[in-house]
């Protein structure tokens with residue numbers, strides 16, 4: 001059974017999706033957080049994992065009078081995504097930036113990534129695949145995203161360091177750099193020092209950087225399944241340097257586990273933050 005737990009911190013309410021299980025050995029109920037949903041007033045339907053949307057407590061919450069703003073918010077997010085998409089494919093960086101600024105006024109950067117940026121990029125990919133979007137428009141959109149992420153990075157640089165270094169890389173020929181830039185900003189905010197080598201740096205250079213900078217963790221992002229094999233070869237070489245590795249990205253979703261390498265199965269940024277902390281410890 002799942003339920004929603006609300007916590008009040010400094011006058012704001014934050015919500016967690018929690019599972020109640022029976023521990024037959026200890027004969028006691030056990031609770032496990034399935035997902036941190038963010039600010040209670042900002043939750044939208046897509047924040048709730050699909051398989052839990054029909055549970056009684058979720059339906060009650062979504063339909064509660066306290067939550068009448070939900071429908072409006074759902075509609076607002078849909079409209080934002082539509083505008084964001086249009087501005088991206090026309091390279092309108094100022095308007096793209098304005099959406100980011102307005103959205104993050106009362107939501108977090110991870111909410112922006114999860115509810116706006118990533119779904120719009122997935123939509124752009126699907127439309128390109130269906131030939132509803134010209135490759136030129138796709139390139140303008142991804143270049144505009146890169147510019148936005150650089151801007152976000154500039155603004156988040158001054159966070160206090162927690163004294164941990166993380167190195168981000170991709171296998172050679174992997175040109176999808178956006179997830180790496182997203183991870184970079186997301187982890188910088190949490191006080192990690194990030195060395196981002198992405199995309200597509202030769203193996204020798206990645207190994208040199210690891211040997212000289214001695215990061216606490218290597219993050220490897222693999223988007224295309226064609227790069228899984230080169231990714232595995234790179235992992236074998238990094239493992240010899242005895243640095244923990246965490247891999248993720250669209251190509252790793254159905255991948256078989258590699259012994260000694262942590263792999264993120266969820267695309268939730270909160271889960272990534274938890275796993276990074278866990279692996280580095």
Ligand code: B12
Pocket residue numbers: 118121122124125126129138139142143146173174175176177178179180182219220221222223224225226246247248249250264267268269272
């Ligand atoms: C932008 C884009 C490009 C741009 C990239 C520009 C750039 N500067 O990055 C360009 C135009 C270069 C490009 C090229 C290609 N692309 Co492309 N591209 C995309 C697009 C539209 C967006 C990618 C993106 O940024 N997504 C958003 C990110 C944030 O989402 P994400 O990758 O899932 O990342 C999240 C998680 O997975 C996780 N994560 C990611 N990495 C890691 C790592 C760690 C350690 C952890 C913990 C977590 C983690 O965290 C992220 C945040 O939540 C996608 C569509 C899509 N579905 O993503 C297609 C897509 C990925 N591309 C595709 C293809 C086919 C190609 C090309 C082969 C096309 C071609 N014929 O030339 C080339 C290959 C280039 C290469 N050698 O790498 C296909 C891949 C299909 C497949 N399954 O193999 C897609 C899915 C489009 C589609 N629907 O068909 N592409």
